[in-house]
Amino acid sequence: MRLTTKGRYAVTAMLDLALHADRGPISLADISKRQGISLSYLEQLFSRLRQSGLVSSVRGPGGGYRLARTGDDIYVAQIVDAVNESVDATSCGGNSDCAGGEQCLTHYLWCDLSEQIHGFLSGISLAHLVARAEVQEVARRQDMREAAPEEKVAVIGSLQ
């Protein structure tokens, strides 16, 4: 089972897209600035997200990425699946050949857990996240900081 910064970054970036959907295509440079994720790393992630049909791209000046579907039709599990290989908790990938061609003792336990996690993440759409008050709060703060570059410097300075 794999659930690391990679999947977190992907979900965060997708949520950023959903929050700014009304602005037209969003460049990765914008997301990079707002969310503090390396631009080149975002490029790698979005390559996979595009291959999975979760986003579509617009090239040229003013271009960027947008969600391929509406936010209520994109689920967190799909995003994590797109950048990681899977959210499978078993070592055998469900093939039951964990221990020398046979099932290991705890095979069914990890199968159940995988189902549990996948079920949870499959029930949460981007629209759900966008609707959450805490998310809107954080997003407002980020947009604020983006709009006023001088204040951003001041904020960073005050953190040190």
Next chain:
Amino acid sequence: MRLTTKGRYAVTAMLDLALHADRGPISLADISKRQGISLSYLEQLFSRLRQSGLVSSVRGPGGGYRLARTGDDIYVAQIVDAVNESVDATSCGGNSDCAGGEQCLTHYLWCDLSEQIHGFLSGISLAHLVARAEVQEVARRQDMREAAPEEKVAVIGSLQ
């Protein structure tokens, strides 16, 4: 969040202990043979399991490890916690300083997920696993294979 072979090995080994609790202390060499886990690696894992008070050890010939409590008082979550640092899915460890001193957009999502996983694994005890028909089936096969034909008589004799 971290859930890898390390945690799987630990749970498998603990379940092996629970299954053979009636034989007295179980040596790591036995577990290594039955479950196909490196002996030296098991030593590392059991060092942590012992520090966490999940198992007790008996040194010398005929020695080994046994569960420190009964199987219905040891939960999978405790085992995973003992060998990994945590089953926390957030990057900040709940400190809300994920994105430059502030909460990242998806902070609450990962908090919820952590709670979900921990809740699931906290509800499953070793006794639950031992009771499962599939587990007993696999365990029976492993015990059969463990004893070479000549040794089977001795094993059966030692059980009486």
Next chain:
DNA sequence: GAATAACCAACTATCTCAGTCAAGTATATA
């Protein structure tokens, strides 16, 4: 005192993540 098995501490090999760098290619606008 020999055999057994827990305990301990380095050490290594491999893998993945996270990020960088340096090329490209496509396209809208001037």
Next chain:
DNA sequence: TATATACTTGACTGAGATAGTTGGTTATTC
């Protein structure tokens, strides 16, 4: 058409963790 913008691709790197190895030392039993 020229050019700036922005996406695309692939190779590369460092850090850190996993998984496993080696070589011991203690403690206990026969």
